[in-house]
Amino acid sequence: MRIWILNVGEEIPTDPGSPRLLRAAILARELTRRGHQVTWWNSSVNHQQKIQRVARTTSLGVTDGLETVLLWGRLYGSNRSLARIASNFESAAAFLMESRHREVPDIILAGYPTIELAAAALLYSRRHSVPFVVDFRDMWPDIIKDELKGFRRIAAAPLLLLWRMMKKWIVSRSTAVVGVTQGFVDWALGTTGVSAKDVTRVFHLAVDPCQPAPERIEEAESYWTSLGIIDDGSTVILTYAGAFSERYDLDTLVRAACELPKEYKRRLKIVLCGRGDMSVPLRHLAAGQPHIILPGWRSASEIRVLLGRSHIGLLPYRSTKDYVCHFPNKVGEYLSAQLPILTGLTGQTRQLLEERGIGYFYDECSVQAAKQALIAVVDGREALLGMRGKALEAYAELFDPKRIYPEYCRFIERLADPNVA
Known part of the structure; x- marks a missing residue:
């Protein structure tokens, strides 16, 4: 045909x-x-x-x-x-x-x-x-x-x-x-x-999980290591890769991360990959915060290696009518990498994550709620590792x-x- x-x-x-x-x-x-x-x-x-x-x-x-x-x-x-x-x-x-x-x-x-x-x-x-x-x-x-x-x-x-x-x-x-x-x-x-x-x-x-060529993997591994993004057991790595759009609630997460107690800042890294209308404001918010890394737009190979080093995927989408009845691409992408998800999004995505026990949640636009969610993620590092199998099961069944x-x-x-x- x-x-x-x-x-x-x-x-x-x-x-x-x-x-x-x-x-x-x-x-x-x-x-x-x-x-x-x-x-x-x-x-x-x-x-x-x-x-x-x-x-x-x-x-x-x-x-x-x-x-x-x-x-x-x-x-x-x-x-x-x-x-x-x-x-x-x-x-x-x-x-x-x-x-x-x-x-x-x-x-x-x-x-x-x-x-x-x-x-x-x-x-x-x-x-x-x-x-x-x-x-x-x-x-x-x-x-x-x-x-x-x-x-x-x-x-x-x-x-x-x-x-x-x-x-x-x-x-x-x-x-x-x-x-x-x-x-x-x-x-x-x-x-x-x-x-x-x-x-x-x-x-x-x-979405197909990216399968980078060996040389791309080596380059990506070296890149993230140079930025200190290392899964060494001492930190929790939270990752977002996508557009920096006003439609997303990225600023709430960044503000919350900036307000964390020092002991928690030492125990987590937030990696936000992408570009868009919010790039400059986000960089201003994150200035002087070494635990918040904004490396710009990265390749599929680099993102795949980063997800492999991460412990949780960030889904900072606002609960607009389209996202409430939606499973965005990122849901399947994170689950394929065996990552639970932190989000303020309500609707179908939250229902799925709650039912499967693979989510952390905060109220959209609430810096205080997002801060408490980040603290819970850091304190629950071992629980995150236990969610990996359930995340992969949800991916295989639905995405x-x-x-x-x-x-x-x-x-x-x-x-x-x-x-x-």
């Missing part, structure tokens, strides 16, 4: 720094392993590193049955900016232009967001009578509306209305609606007035890509050809 996957928010294998491959990349790889011809439509902009990959819409060619096409969109510096919105519309327009010269696929799978590219893909699918699957991974535009206040919300009203109309059209006209949790599927249907779809499915976010993506592939195959067994 010829299968198109549209997702512009992920890194691709050729990006610099041993990128971590996520949902679209893993699914594309699994589909090609099953003998399909896959085209992955991504953006010219590397969303994570904020760099421009190519100067125009470009095909990177076919490797092992997978073609990657980079759709041009302007570079943007902030995830919440007019430049990013313009870039999304430009990539959608580039898809409509480039797709005219392509052989019609057997099925199209569009990640949501971006709304613009999903809508463009649906338009193409209806013109050519191609089955269309929309995969909901974020709650746009609702989360954008919730963040806007006063005049900004008034000014954005026309765009928000357009997005809501596009979302309703996408949901109502799609062949199938997929979500990363049942909450996402319910939201997609409920917020568009679509009471039901004949075909809906849930496939949790699942193992070796189970989830073959099921996803079979779902796509049956939609494209009902005669597939």
